[in-house]
Amino acid sequence: MRVVSLGTGDPEVAVVVCIHGDELCGKRALDRFLDADPTVEAPVKFVVANERALDAGSRFVDEDLNRAFPGDPDADTHEGRLAAELLEELAGLRVLDLHSTHSSPEPFALYQRATPGTFHVLARAGVDRAVDISHVPGGLVGYCDGAAVECGLKGSEAAVDAAERILRGFLAGNGVIDAPASLRDPEVFAVTERVEGAGYEFLGENFAAVPPGQPFARRGDEELTRPDCFYPVLMSTDGYDDIVGFAARRVGRLSDLDPDSGR
Ligand SMILES: [Zn+2]
Structure with missing residues (x-):
């Protein structure tokens, strides 16, 4: 370190x-x-x-x-x-x-x-x-x-x-350097689940909603689907050895979630 x-x-x-x-x-x-x-x-x-x-x-x-x-x-x-x-x-x-x-x-x-x-x-x-x-x-x-x-x-x-x-x-x-600071109000997602699996090709796009039943990953003839609508997060073909990535739901804007809204 x-x-x-x-x-x-x-x-x-x-x-x-x-x-x-x-x-x-x-x-x-x-x-x-x-x-x-x-x-x-x-x-x-x-x-x-x-x-x-x-x-x-x-x-x-x-x-x-x-x-x-x-x-x-x-x-x-x-x-x-x-x-x-x-x-x-x-x-x-x-x-x-x-x-x-x-x-x-x-x-x-x-x-x-x-x-x-x-x-x-x-x-x-x-x-x-x-x-x-x-x-x-x-x-x-x-x-x-x-x-x-x-x-x-x-x-x-x-x-x-x-x-x-x-x-x-x-x-x-944070006032460390004298330069224009731009505040943002990001869209917030919450991870609900790890999506397990090795060797899958990820078919979707991260942060783009996947409808219920739509295949989002494939390995040979096998396809992964989920019964609920979800947002893929950190999903990729090569990113992890043991998981496809994570399933998330959309929560709102940061300012909607409060803790003093970061201001
Ligand atoms: Zn890292």
Whole structure:
């Protein structure tokens, strides 16, 4: 783990990159930002999380860090120990955690805690969609206020550009850099279920409603359908080994859900 602090005093916000060592968009965006030798108006902390996985060019070393929280300083796995270390480093801060995905080129946010701190981050995360993924345990944003943002397709230059825009917008929105801050009111979805299965081809489009009975994934002659209308989230052909992705329902706008509406 590498921590870079800018400004003087105690920061209120942090940006985390490389929770997954093979998702480089956040780190490349952060490098661009730091290389420009920025002037900050308020303190901020940046964390490159899983450096060992980054060096190995892999998602993780022993286990998925984003399923390992809260972790334990005496855990048997590298990620179990790192999770505990990270939470200590991020205690009390509002966190933006940058990722990339196989599922959607359009950036979207994931959150687990419906708190004013999390909604504050969601309104400044530069996304038009947010997903309540509290259904899935073990993620960083289940243990601190903040959001994970999927900046775009893994390995794409577009994801790096989006990550830099999102990073700068978040810093501006928190008074860290002097730049225009734009607040958004994302459409919110809530994950209701993991959709199990290996080796399926995903036939639909994420965030586009799938009607009852319509096939949304295929493996050979076998097709997956659901009896209810749902919205696919993080679904892809290649994203996961053991699941197709997640089924979600549409909840409304962030401002409809209150916790002080992030303002
Ligand atoms: Zn990730």
